Amino acid sequence: MTATPATREGHGTVTRNGPLPGAFSGPDAASGPDAVSAPDAASGSDGTYDIAVIGAGVVGTAIARELARHRLRIALVDAAPDVGDGTSKANTAILHTGFDATPGTLEARLVREGHRRLTAYAAECGIPVETVGALLVAWDQEQLAALPALAAKAEANGYDAAHLLDADALYAREPHLGPGALGALAVPDESIICPFTTPLAYATQAVRAGVDLHLNAPVSAISSAPGAEQGRHTLHTARGPLHARWLVNAAGLHADTVDRMLGRSTFTVTPRRGQLVVFDKPARAFVRHILLPVPTALGKGVLVAPTVFGNVLLGPTAEDLDDKTATTSTAQGLAALRAQGARILPELLDEEVTAVYAGLRAATEEDDYRIDTWPEQRYVTVGGIRSTGLTASLALAAHVTGLLAEAGLDLGAPRALPAVRMPNLGERFPRPYQDAACIAEDPAYGQIVCHCERVTRGEIRDALDSTVPPAALEGLRRRTRARGGRCQGFHCGPTLRDLLERELAGRSGELKESRPW
Numbered sequence: 001m002t003a004t005p006a007t008r009e010g011h012g013t014v015t016r017n018g019p020l021p022g023a024f025s026g027p028d029a030a031s032g033p034d035a036v037s038a039p040d041a042a043s044g045s046d047g048t049y050d051i052a053v054i055g056a057g058v059v060g061t062a063i064a065r066e067l068a069r070h071r072l073r074i075a076l077v078d079a080a081p082d083v084g085d086g087t088s089k090a091n092t093a094i095l096h097t098g099f100d101a102t103p104g105t106l107e108a109r110l111v112r113e114g115h116r117r118l119t120a121y122a123a124e125c126g127i128p129v130e131t132v133g134a135l136l137v138a139w140d141q142e143q144l145a146a147l148p149a150l151a152a153k154a155e156a157n158g159y160d161a162a163h164l165l166d167a168d169a170l171y172a173r174e175p176h177l178g179p180g181a182l183g184a185l186a187v188p189d190e191s192i193i194c195p196f197t198t199p200l201a202y203a204t205q206a207v208r209a210g211v212d213l214h215l216n217a218p219v220s221a222i223s224s225a226p227g228a229e230q231g232r233h234t235l236h237t238a239r240g241p242l243h244a245r246w247l248v249n250a251a252g253l254h255a256d257t258v259d260r261m262l263g264r265s266t267f268t269v270t271p272r273r274g275q276l277v278v279f280d281k282p283a284r285a286f287v288r289h290i291l292l293p294v295p296t297a298l299g300k301g302v303l304v305a306p307t308v309f310g311n312v313l314l315g316p317t318a319e320d321l322d323d324k325t326a327t328t329s330t331a332q333g334l335a336a337l338r339a340q341g342a343r344i345l346p347e348l349l350d351e352e353v354t355a356v357y358a359g360l361r362a363a364t365e366e367d368d369y370r371i372d373t374w375p376e377q378r379y380v381t382v383g384g385i386r387s388t389g390l391t392a393s394l395a396l397a398a399h400v401t402g403l404l405a406e407a408g409l410d411l412g413a414p415r416a417l418p419a420v421r422m423p424n425l426g427e428r429f430p431r432p433y434q435d436a437a438c439i440a441e442d443p444a445y446g447q448i449v450c451h452c453e454r455v456t457r458g459e460i461r462d463a464l465d466s467t468v469p470p471a472a473l474e475g476l477r478r479r480t481r482a483r484g485g486r487c488q489g490f491h492c493g494p495t496l497r498d499l500l501e502r503e504l505a506g507r508s509g510e511l512k513e514s515r516p517w
């Protein structure tokens with residue numbers, strides 16, 4: 001598919017192959033391997049975006065969405081074949097209140113504001129959220145003594161609903177908790193959220209508002225022409241060049257590498273691995289809240305938390321590594337988690353494990369976000385978004401947009417974004433297979449394809465037809481839950497693969513036969 005920059009009005013494009021719009025102009029056009037003929041004259045474009053956001057994780061998609069309120073030509077560029085394919089797909093999916101953040105930091109402010117913004121946005125767009133509350137459990141006298149200071153810290157962070165519970169009150173709330181707990185700090189507004197629908201909702205809304213989403217486009221170098229007015233950046237990607245006057249670096253684990261492409265080296269990212277275990281749905285009966293340990297100097301520690309899909313998570317570990325691709329689980333890490341889980345919720349360990357996974361936090365030298373503006377370069381870097389980026393995403397986006405305006409980007413008047421309503425993936429909210437009226441209207445919602453997660457043919461079709469469709473089975477899982485259950489796709493995998501391959505072949509014009517629905 002050949003891309004031209006989206007006009008400032010109307011729908012943007014989603015591209016996964018073919019040359020980027022920058023191939024149409026500039027010195028690279030003549031010599032680059034992906035050089036193509038001149039752009040369609042009707043586009044009236046010189047192939048330059050007003051702004052490019054590098055990284056389509058939960059942070060980059062949120063920023064692109066926020067910028068889309070303004071009449072700008074925006075490109076959202078990612079190395080991966082899908083949005084949310086980096087750290088954003090592998091976290092503990094908690095919508096934090098920010099009660100335990102370090103008061104006065106940028107992270108504390110943006111997590112608090114992000115919690116408020118994302119709670120409202122989720123209700124508007126159909127992103128599943130359950131306000132189950134958290135209990136910070138003290139297992140010894142030292143931890144018990146630390147709880148009042150944590151309550152005071154919560155107040156310093158503007159959160160005054162945290163309160164202490166004695167052991168009886170704690171066990172009344174969590175009867176399956178292991179023996180020996182002495183008390184807890186209750187944080188009633190901590191919530192669980194769908195980590196997959198969130199970046200998808202942002203990307204969907206951004207594309208519908210005119211953002212061009214270019215996937216499979218790893219940026220390997222950036223060259224910048226001088227001059228604030230006339231100058232532009234050229235992103236060199238595997239799909240050819242892309243030009244933009246302003247840049248936002250939201251490259252997560254690789255934000256330091258992108259920073260260096262622009263001659264900056266203000267921080268270094270150290271990947272901090274978090275391994276997690278997902279228990280099957282029967283385990284959900286044993287836990288009502290997010291069960292947190294009392295934090296230590298070494299980190300937030302291991303938690304037990306329900307998920308919006310009806311499972312239970314145990315994790316994460318915190319291991320500083322050198323390798324930014326080390327998302328494998330290890331026998332040692334999983335054993336350590338099981339040992340800690342056995343103390344927190346002994347019955348959990350008797351339940352079946354559905355999956356294990358690991359995510360890498362983008363830790364830096366500092367215990368705060370690393371957001372810097374370089375007005376003379378028309379560049380903002382958004383680094384060090386370690387363990388709270390999902391929660392803070394909308395506040396980060398508003399903050400970065402403000403920084404761009406201060407640095408000189410002419411935003412113009414804001415406009416309303418097109419409304420989006422995302423398909424519900426939450427177990428506690430109505431799903432199509434349960435809805436007789438919906439099935440009567442469209443029988444595809446009555447045909448279950450993934451029996452573990454009760455995903456219907458209608459939902460698969462909708463995902464394949466969506467504004468930002470999946471490129472692979474993994475992306476289909478994040479949009480529907482298909483293959484996310486106890487059999488991990490053993491039964492439904494071949495059917496899903498067939499449906500996806502037909503769709504992909506249909507898109508590339510190789511398969512003419514109609515879909516089976």
Ligand SMILES: Cc1cc2nc3c(=O)[nH]c(=O)nc-3n(C[C@H](O)[C@H](O)[C@H](O)COP(=O)(O)OP(=O)(O)OC[C@H]3O[C@@H](n4cnc5c(N)ncnc54)[C@H](O)[C@@H]3O)c2cc1C
Nearest residue numbers: 055057059079086087088091092094219252274359389391
């Ligand atoms: C174990 C764990 C648990 C967590 N739990 C929570 C939680 O409960 N609540 C919470 O709020 N947060 C949590 N987080 C943090 C949260 O997941 C992250 O802060 C967030 O996902 C970061 O999003 P991002 O968009 O910055 O990074 P990413 O999702 O990694 O996105 C960065 C994107 O940049 C792209 N990219 C990188 N380099 C290039 C390049 N050169 N060219 C083009 N594209 C590039 C990548 O492909 C990637 O898609 C957790 C994190 C971990 C690891």
